[in-house]
Amino acid sequence: MNKKFDRYASFVYLLIGIGFVWQSTTISASSYGSNVGPNIFPLGLGSLLILLSIRLFYEVLKAKDHGGEKEKLDYKRFLMIFAAAVLYAFFFEDIGYILGTFLFLLFSFQVLERGKWLKSLLIASLFSVGVYVLFVVILEGSMPGFPSWLSLS
Template sequence: MNKTFDRIATLTFLAIGVLFMIESLRISKSAYGSVVGPNVFPFLLGLILVLLSIKLLFETMRYPSIRGEKQRLQYKKFWIIFISAILYAILLEPIGYVITTFLFLIIGFQTMEKGSIRKSIIIAACFSLGVYGLYVKMLQGTLPSWPIWLR
C-alpha cells in the first residue's frame, strides 16, 4: 500500500463525492412515470463515495511507516479497469444494464484478484440482477433495458 497515493486518491474521491451530492440537488426531484426521482441515485452514489473516502482516510492514518520500501504501481490492472469502465459507459445503452454490469464486474473481479471464475460469475450475476430488480421493479425507476434481441 502506498500511503501518499492513498491519501491523494482519498481526497480526490472525497471531492468527487461531494460534487456529486451538490450537483444532484440541481436535478429535478421527480420524473414522469417513476416514483424515484433522477436526483436520488447520483446523491446516494456521492454519499457512498464520501463515506468510503472518509473510511479510507482513517485507514491510511493507521498505515505503518515503512521507510525506503517502494512498491511497484500496477499499471496493467489500472488500464484494464479504466478501459473496461469506458466500454461500460459506451455499451450501457445498446446492451443494457444487466449484461454490461455483469461483464464489467467479472472483468474487474478477475483483474483485481485472479481466483474462482465461478465465484465471480455468481457474485456479478446476483449484483447486477439484484440491483436491476430492486431499482426497476421495486422502486419503479428506469435503467437501460435488455438488448433488442432479448426483449
C-alpha cells in the same frame, strides 16, 4: 500501502463526493414515469464516496509506516479495466444494464484475480440482477434491463 498517495486520494474523493451531493440537489426530484428521480443516484453515490473517503483517511492514519518501500503500479490491469469501463458505457444502451454490468464485472474480477470463476460468476450475476431489481422493481425507476435483440421481455 502508500500513505501519502492515499491521504491525498481520500481528500480528492471527499471533494468529489461533496460535489456530487451538492450538484444532485440542483437536479429535479422527479422524473416522468418514475417514482425515483434522477437525483437519487448522484446523491447516494456522493454520500457513499464521502463516507468511503473518510474511512480511507482513517485507515491511513491508523496504518503503520513501512519505511518508505515503493510499490510497483500495475498499469496493465488498470488500463484493461478502464478500457472495459469505456466499452461498458459505450454499449450500455445496446446490451442493457443486466448483461452489460454482468460482463463488465466478470471481466474486471478476472483481471484482478485470475481463476475463481464460480465466485466471479456468482458475485457479478447477483450484483447485476440485485441492483436492477432494487432500482426498477422496488424503487420503480427505469433503465434498460435486457437488449431488445435478446427478446426476453
